[in-house]
Amino acid sequence: QVQLVESGGEEVQPGGSLRLSCVASGFVFNNYGMHWVRQAPGKGLEWVAYIWYDGTNKYYVDSVKGRFTISRDNSKNMVYLQLKSLRTEDTAVYYCAKSPLSSQTIDYWGQGTLVTVSS
Amino acid sequence: QSALTQPLSASGSPRQSVTISCTGTSTDVGDYNYVSWYQQHPGKAPKLLIYEVSKRPSGVPDRFSGSKSGNTASLTVSGLQAEDEADYYCSSYAGSNTFVFGTGTKVTVL
Numbered sequence: 001q002v003q004l005v006e007s008g009g010e011e012v013q014p015g016g017s018l019r020l021s022c023v024a025s026g027f028v029f030n031n032y033g034m035h036w037v038r039q040a041p042g043k044g045l046e047w048v049a050y051i052w053y054d055g056t057n058k059y060y061v062d063s064v065k066g067r068f069t070i071s072r073d074n075s076k077n078m079v080y081l082q083l084k085s086l087r088t089e090d091t092a093v094y095y096c097a098k099s100p101l102s103s104q105t106i107d108y109w110g111q112g113t114l115v116t117v118s119s
Numbered sequence: 120q121s122a123l124t125q126p127l128s129a130s131g132s133p134r135q136s137v138t139i140s141c142t143g144t145s146t147d148v149g150d151y152n153y154v155s156w157y158q159q160h161p162g163k164a165p166k167l168l169i170y171e172v173s174k175r176p177s178g179v180p181d182r183f184s185g186s187k188s189g190n191t192a193s194l195t196v197s198g199l200q201a202e203d204e205a206d207y208y209c210s211s212y213a214g215s216n217t218f219v220f221g222t223g224t225k226v227t228v229l
Contacts, residue, residue: 037220044208044220044221044222044223045157045159045165045208045210045220045223046122046220047210047218047219047220050216050217050218052216057216059215059216059217061217062120095164095165100170103153103170103171104153104212104218105153105155105167105170105171105210105212106155106157106165106167106210106218107167107176109164109165109166110164111163111164112164
């Protein structure tokens, strides 16, 4: 079965950096695009970034452009989210999520990792 | 990239139906048949209920159904059950490999 397990979330000061990781299993990882979605405490879901199956194209929500970078290592079944210049409003649970073939949706989600930006 | 608009809350008694709306614009909901709906219980990850406006993944009960008209999509939960009490989010493809989520609706089973 599909499993997505995130790690790397922790408390960091404003202006700091962090790298989130997600290991995937249960499917042929290098065939599928991958997303990061976040959810601030008590708030709704916000799509953050998407990377193509082969890593050649990457897309971001405007609020993180130039600060966050999505990447993947298909040899390790891993997807990453590098977070820089963090702001208090970036505090959230960050979910790694999988896209299906031939459809614009998210079909599987990890359990999330909490990033807290606080001084 | 503004969030899609959903009602803050909805409720119904067991065995009744509840319908949640999701209003976007002509550049997201109105432009693509890629509206999805997710269910999220407290402290849990979201779960896909509906994709491509009205399709159900295997394992999702047919009590959940979706539709769309213009810039507004809807999710109907028929025959409400206690376990349907959760937060529900819509999302839409917004072009250029970007996505937007709804503001979320808390469904209460009375």
